[in-house]
Amino acid sequence: MLKPSHGILAFAMVGLLTGCPVNKTTLIVGTASFGNETGGGWFERFKGLPPGDSKGWDRVSEFDLYSDSGGGARPVLCNFDDDGRNEVAIGLDSLPGNGGWVQILDDESTGFAHLAWVRYRTNTIYDSNNGETRPACGDVDGDGRDELVVGGGPGSSTLLQIFDDATTDFAHLDYQLLLTDIGYLVTNGETRPVLCDVDGDNRDEIVMGLGSFHSGKGGRVAIFDDALREYRLLTELQTTWGAARTKGTGTRPACGDLDGDGLDEIVMGFGPGTKGWLEIFDDAVAVHAPIGWTRVSWTDYNDAQGETFPACGDIDNDGVAELVIGLGAYPENGGWFETQDGFDRSDPVQLLDNRDWGRLDWEEYNEFSGATFPTVGR
Ligand SMILES: [Ca+2]
Ligand SMILES: [Ca+2]
Ligand SMILES: [Ca+2]
Ligand SMILES: [Ca+2]
Secondary structure (H helix, E strand, O other): OOOOOOOOHHHHHHHHHHOOOOOOOOEEEEEOOOOOOOOOOEEEEEOOOOOOOEEEEEEOOOOHHHHHHOOOEEEEEEOOOOOOOOEEEEEEOOOOOOOOEEEEEOOHHHOOOEEEEEEOOOOOHHHHHOOOEEEEEEOOOOOOOOEEEEEEOOOOOOOEEEEOOHHHOOOEEEEEOOOOOHHHHHHOOOEEEEEEOOOOOOOOEEEEEEOOOOOOOOOEEEEEOOHHHOOOEEEEEEOOOHHHHHHOOOEEEEEEOOOOOOOOEEEEEEOOOOOOEEEEEOOOOOOOOEEEEEEOOOHHHHHHOOOEEEEEEOOOOOOOOEEEEEEOOOOOOOOEEEEEEOOOOOOOOOOOEEEEEEEOOOHHHHHHOOOEEEEEOO
16 A cells, blocks of 8 residues: 655644643544445544544444445534534435435534434425535634534535524524526536634634536635625635636635634635645635645645545644645545645745645545545634
């Protein structure tokens, strides 16, 4: 097995010198569909950075039809109840006829016990045709508890559904559509939302990645304001990478405060064939100006595949966010994800440095596909 190259040990010292271990779940990695006898819906938890030892596996529960289908798990770490511990919301793959579900699991103190099921666009054509769910969470109203925002795959018409926190048992709050692009809405419509505080007011905005689209319309995300501003569309960003625009490449955004000024930057990952590049955009005060790039530090993967699934958060508690980059399917040597740290604006070609690599502890899956979907708690 070829292992990706390891990076700079100096960055591993930063957490030891400045931070204390955070006693909560901060890094978990979901898996893609894998139809074998173990069933689907698995995700693995890791200790801190640079990712530490496995803390074990958990999975979608109480939904045998889904588990038996071998579907994957798209987890996000959330704090729905303001108790300082992270719950998990899990997006599911397509399940025609019974789609649209997001499972919410409690935190580590209860062994991630089942808490609730939430259904996106209940009883619609989308649920019966596809039903894939893409959850994200953040505090859109500034009350200290996370709301849940759910997007969907192709056919979901860019519709985001917003659910309240745990105090109301995740009651439906709102819908949001990207009405400025009806062509995309009708022909693809998939979304990949994340929540970010891009303006530093302690309420999260919705940053919405979009799927692939026709020539010239690639590499885009839309940004919606927080709940108090009624999710008003603030702006749409597009990559500066001409080829990604031309080819209509889809985006997978993440965001985090990479420079420690209290405002989130936006990291734009891309679909297959994009050579491991991720573009980074500044916060709202800096009008989301493009800052530069970072790249997966594994040449063979970049040449062969290059798809990325980024996540950001302050894992080592040093006051700035780290970047965790999940990779697309890479059969026979999959399961890897990279952590990067040390954001430095003076090098716009490589704004962050490799800190270490982690790998899922599941040999059969890594051989079969090995796509990794990381999430970082805030
Ligand atoms: Ca909690
Ligand atoms: Ca809230
Ligand atoms: Ca905000
Ligand atoms: Ca910042």
